[in-house]
Amino acid sequence: MGIRMTAWVVLGMPLIAAPGCMSFPDAPATRSLGEKMVAESYPGMPDSLTRRAVQDKAQSICSKVGKEKLTQEEAAEVVRLSRESMKYPAAGKLAGDWQAGARLAYAGQGGRVVGGKVETAKENGALCSNCHALDPGEVNVGNIGPSLIGYGAARGSSEEVARLTYERIYNAWAYAPCSNMPRLGANGHLTPEQITQVVAYLIDPQSPVNRK
Amino acid sequence: MRRVGPGATASLFAGAVFAGCVLAAGAALAQGKPPDPMAVGRQLLAEDNPGELWVQRGENLYREKRGPREASLEACDFGLGPGTLEGAFTHLPRYFADTGKVEDLESRLLKCMVELQGFDRAAIIQTRFSNLDRASDMEALATYVASRSNGMKMDVRLDHPREREMYKAGEYLFFRRTGPTDFACITCHGDEGKRIRLQDLPNMTDRRQMQAVIAGWPAYRGTHSTVRTMQHRLYDCNWQMRLPDLGFASDVSIALTTYLNYQGNGAVIRVPGVRR
Numbered sequence: 036m037g038i039r040m041t042a043w044v045v046l047g048m049p050l051i052a053a054p055g056c057m058s059f060p061d062a063p064a065t066r067s068l069g070e071k072m073v074a075e076s077y078p079g080m081p082d083s084l085t086r087r088a089v090q091d092k093a094q095s096i097c098s099k100v101g102k103e104k105l106t107q108e109e110a111a112e113v114v115r116l117s118r119e120s121m122k123y124p125a126a127g128k129l130a131g132d133w134q135a136g137a138r139l140a141y142a143g144q145g146g147r148v149v150g151g152k153v154e155t156a157k158e159n160g161a162l163c164s165n166c167h168a169l170d171p172g173e174v175n176v177g178n179i180g181p182s183l184i185g186y187g188a189a190r191g192s193s194e195e196v197a198r199l200t201y202e203r204i205y206n207a208w209a210y211a212p213c214s215n216m217p218r219l220g221a222n223g224h225l226t227p228e229q230i231t232q233v234v235a236y237l238i239d240p241q242s243p244v245n246r247k
Numbered sequence: 248m249r250r251v252g253p254g255a256t257a258s259l260f261a262g263a264v265f266a267g268c269v270l271a272a273g274a275a276l277a278q279g280k281p282p283d284p285m286a287v288g289r290q291l292l293a294e295d296n297p298g299e300l301w302v303q304r305g306e307n308l309y310r311e312k313r314g315p316r317e318a319s320l321e322a323c324d325f326g327l328g329p330g331t332l333e334g335a336f337t338h339l340p341r342y343f344a345d346t347g348k349v350e351d352l353e354s355r356l357l358k359c360m361v362e363l364q365g366f367d368r369a370a371i372i373q374t375r376f377s378n379l380d381r382a383s384d385m386e387a388l389a390t391y392v393a394s395r396s397n398g399m400k401m402d403v404r405l406d407h408p409r410e411r412e413m414y415k416a417g418e419y420l421f422f423r424r425t426g427p428t429d430f431a432c433i434t435c436h437g438d439e440g441k442r443i444r445l446q447d448l449p450n451m452t453d454r455r456q457m458q459a460v461i462a463g464w465p466a467y468r469g470t471h472s473t474v475r476t477m478q479h480r481l482y483d484c485n486w487q488m489r490l491p492d493l494g495f496a497s498d499v500s501i502a503l504t505t506y507l508n509y510q511g512n513g514a515v516i517r518v519p520g521v522r523r
Contacts, residue, residue, distance in 0.1 A: 060412050068412060069419040069502070076497035077490070084491040087426045094424045098431060101422070146427055146489045162428075165443050177443045179435060217428040224427045224489075 062100075080151050092116060097213035110212040117209035121202060122220065124227035129197040129234055136161075136236030137243070139229060140169055146224060159224050161204075161233050162217070169236070170243040179215055187238035188245040200234045298390065298467030298519030301474040305391025308384050314364030323359035325352070325392060332395035337516065340505045342407040349413040351504045353478045354496035356388050375495045376482075377473045389476045390465045393518040401461050401516060403509040410505065413498075417506025420499060421451075427489045432503070446523065454510065461511025463520020474519050477504050 060068070077085050090098070093116045096109045105113075123129070142160025146153060163169060168182040190196045203210055205220030205227070219225045225233075236242050309320045325335035326343065340351040346358065353375075360366045377383035405411050424431040435443060436451040449456045465476045475483075481500050485493040493500055 059408065060415055065412075065415040065419050069416045069423065072416055072420070072498040072502055073423075073425075076494045076499035077492065078494045078497070080491040088490055090423070090425050094429060097429070098423045100419060147486050148489065148491050149486070151492060175444050177441075177445075179438075179441050179443065179448075215434050217430070222427045222429065 080148075084148055084151065084153075093208060093213075093218075097208075099213075105213055113208050113212035114210075117206040117212070117218070117221070120206050120218070120221040121209065122205070122227060123201070124231055126228075129194075129201045129231055130192065130238060131228065131231035131235045133232070133235035133239040133242045136232035136234070137170075139225075139233055140164055140236050141173070158229065161219065161225055161229065163233065166215075171246070172243065183237060183244060186244055187240065187242065188247070190238065192238040192240060196238055197234055200237055201230055204230045204233055296467060296519060296521055298465075298474050298521065301387045301390040301465075301467070301519060302394045304382075305387035305389070305394075308388050309391055314360065314366045316363065316365035318363045318365075320356075320359050320363060320388070322363055323355070325355055332392055334396055334399050336393045336396040336518075337399050337402045338404060340403070340410070340413065340501055340508065342409045347409075349407075349409050349501060349505065351477070351496070351501050352389050352393060353385060353476055354501060356385060356392070357496055360384075372495045376475070376479055379472070383473075386465065386474050386476055386479075390474050390519050393465055393516065396516045397518060399516055401458070401508055401512050401514040403505065403512055405505075405509060413502050413505040414509055416498075417502035417504070420503055421506055425488075425490065430488045432484070451507070451510065454513075457507070457510045458512075458514035460514075461508055462514040462517050463522070465518055466520035466522040468522050470523055475522075477507075 073088050074085075077088060093113050096105070096113055099105060139158075139161040140163040143162055143165055144154065145156040145159025148154070163183075164173065164176045166177040166179040168176045168178070168184050171184050186200075187196070199210075203216075204225070206218045207214055207216035208218055217224065220227060220230050237244055239245070312319050322329045324330075324343075324345070325332065326338050326341050327333075327335045336352060339355070340349050342349050343355070348354075350358070357368065357371055360371055361368045371385065374381065374383055375385045377386055403410075405414050421432045424434070432451065435441065435448050439450050439453075441448045441450070449460050451457050451460070464480060465474050467473070468475050478495055478500055481503055482493045482495075485491075
């Protein structure tokens with residue numbers, strides 16, 4: 036009996052201490068451990084690729100754990116960084132060829148890595164349909180982002196709409212800091228010229244996106 | 248010569264089922280039902296799960312004397328003592344005193360194949376995932392060992408400080424945005440009823456959906472015509488995120504698995520699961 040009691044006390048200790056453990060390890064320790072793991076978990080990869088797993092400042096701000104919210108200051112900082120990143124096509128025109136944009140919008144290839152090498156693709160796809168409905172006739176579309184059916188029909192195709200649309204694709208976080216939308220231009224996944232084509236696909240009255 | 252029999256047979260079968268399910272998808276859409284074109288195919292597969300072939304092959308590999316040391320894996324300790332498989336998977340990942348590390352199922356198998364059987368670590372990692380030309384011993388072994396916990400509940404404990412650290416790091420990584428797509432796991436797995444194209448995405452902030460995920464890995468993947476393990480699932484997500492190849496049994500993979508399995512605690516294991 037005496038021995039059994041002792042065993043209970045000893046075994047019971049960790050259970051009693053458990054609530055205190057819930058905060059172990061603390062956030063800074065967890066962050067440094069997590070970052071160390073990232074630095075060591077892509078063995079044999081060239082620097083050009085391991086660099087992809089290093090966060091930039093905006094990504095770091097946008098990585099809130101659990102239900103923790105972005106502060107106003109942090110949101111403003113992400114907007115500032117995103118505005119700074121904005122680049123425009125050399126030719127100046129922000130709405131290009133909508134038919135080229137139609138091909139890009141449904142293309143998901145480009146930039147993926149296998150065996151330490153980036154896949155060979157003629158050009159990167161714009162990835163739009165992974166998350167957005169676009170042409171109402173196409174059902175193989177995702178819903179992580181809002182439906183863009185009728186995007187141009189609702190907004191028109193003015194210079195202002197073209198600029199807003201271009202910027203939201205180039206770096207969505209300038210308007211919606213930390214939204215799920217990738218910063219496709221700022222991250223180098225799409226060229227400014229490709230983005231003008233996607234802009235045209237979204238706003239051109241001839242585009243299936245705006246078909247009545 | 249390595250056997251590829253199960254893969255080839257299953258591949259034919261899966262091809263037929265998935266062709267059928269494309270037709271079923273069309274019918275469902277025409278009737279205005281929510282598009283889940285893979286549901287029919289998944290159900291057909293689950294009723295006659297080709298993954299069972301991997302369980303059998305895994306058991307043979309586990310018992311057979313193999314490798315330079317001509318040893319079986321029957322002395323491998325998955326946490327409940329050498330040779331005890333029943334229930335071992337329910338507590339993985341966990342801390343192992345002999346390595347001083349938190350390890351998942353596949354990293355533990357890797358250790359035993361190297362230390363007990365004398366296989367070359369790099370060679371095992373080279374063949375960690377099967378392809379159409381070559382089966383993977385790792386996939387079969389992981390499926391067999393996990394299946395010995397079928398009917399039991401996932402029960403990751405986090406008693407040890409290293410386990411606690413691994414869990415918290417996994418949580419941090421689950422929400423960590425990175426790469427050319429700015430994705431974290433949470434980007435695609437944090438909301439109800441979301442899809443990438445027509446592929447349904449589990450909401451991993453919901454315990455019941457998380458349990459449904461955890462109950463069925465390793466899983467027979469119809470589109471791959473083979474069984475895949477959680478290590479492959481995470482590698483595949485990394486690939487889609489445009490990140491470099493995630494190291495096999497890397498700490499990132501083990502931390503995420505610790506986080507996910509703990510979130511799925513209570514799930515009744517049914518391995519191999521069936522996935523798209």
